[in-house]
């Protein structure tokens with residue numbers, strides 16, 4: 001005779017191999033606080049609506065409170081034969097309060113319970129992610145301000161393109177992260193819906209009060225369709241998409257830091273506290289944090305793929321496949337949170353090599369566009385100016401010269417319309433200062449965006 005809570009129609013015990021294969025308590029125990037919160041709201045509602053006696057509802061609520069206390073005190077040992085967190089809690093409740101525990105699962109199914117748990121879990125974890133993202137954004141602003149006048153090469157194709165301020169470069173990531181937060185908030189608003197009350201799939205025969213449960217749990221609204229509620233994990237996929245995009249942002253930034261940290265670039269010096277050594281090469285100080293951020297982005301992208309693939313062939317409504325949503329979700333939550341946290345630390349403690357960046361910014365004809373723009377202001381059509389400057393660059397390459405080595409006569413040989421004072425417009429400082437249109441790299445514009453960024457964070 002089976003001892004399972006659902007064991008009535010079974011004449012044989014579950015095979016141990018099957019039990020081990022189907023259990024989820026080894027990972028979904030992580031949802032226990034949300035599960036208990038949901039059960040407390042449900043029990044209160046059952047009592048209030050007269051679906052179970054008020055006295056039993058009270059016993060259930062206080063018993064669940066004790067289980068939570070026990071859990072937080074590390075006193076609970078979960079039972080894999082009770083399958084998942086929902087059944088484990090019910091079993092523990094029976095041990096605490098006896099027979100009234102059996103009334104908790106009235107007008108409810110694990111199917112509407114589990115997606116309620118995940119929604120509560122995600123609301124809490126997204127809030128944490130938003131806070132960690134803001135910490136990183138604060139570190140960006142601090143470094144952008146501390147290095148306000150540092151000029152480095154801006155790249156396209158990883159080739160010198162035009163000089164930019166380091167603050168401008170860093171602030172680019174601020175705005176990416178701001179959109180990442182927007183995606184997380186969108187996700188949070190869309191998942192802020194009560195699923196409980198949907199039953200196994202078709203709703204319930206009992207006169208439940210879903211609004212009461214939604215209010216108690218802090219959900220903004222109630223789901224409209226019981227089958228949709230228990231079947232769909234689009235909100236998990238949406239969260240993972242937003243999480244994967246955060247990781248991709250961090251990963252490309254990590255790649256940049258790894259390049260900047262090479263002895264070829266020497267643009268950045270990472271603090272000893274965020275780097276690691278080599279077991280064989282005594283001289284090494286490796287940017288492992290940045291490499292692991294880049295590496296861990298693969299996991300989160302994989303987590304998203306898992307959720308999409310998991311759902312693509314599922315008929316309505318609930319299918320046990322959906323139990324496989326949790327590990328990728330937990331993995332992504334942990335990975336994104338740790339990555340944001342460690343990245344903020346790495347950035348806040350980094351030292352930028354202003355002299356090296358400045359020297360590099362002036363190389364490789366990075367102010368060629370400024371010369372072309374100068375000629376345009378003298379009336380030359382841009383395409384002609386482009387071609388004149390191109391020929392001048394070819395001359396420099398052939399003669400192993402930088403722009404700063406040129407005499408005005410050499411410049412005028414290729415660009416006769418150039419003013420005698422043009423050299424002063426071809427410094428990296430002049431190049432940066434000239435880009436003062438909104439969103440450009442001029443110091444005034446970088447200062448403006450930093451002010452705007454501070455407002456954005458303040459409003460949040």
Ligand code: ARG
Nearest residue numbers: 024084110111114320322323
């Ligand atoms: N552990 C399951 C899950 O995570 C619980 C949901 C319902 N289980 C069931 N057999 N109907 O999806």
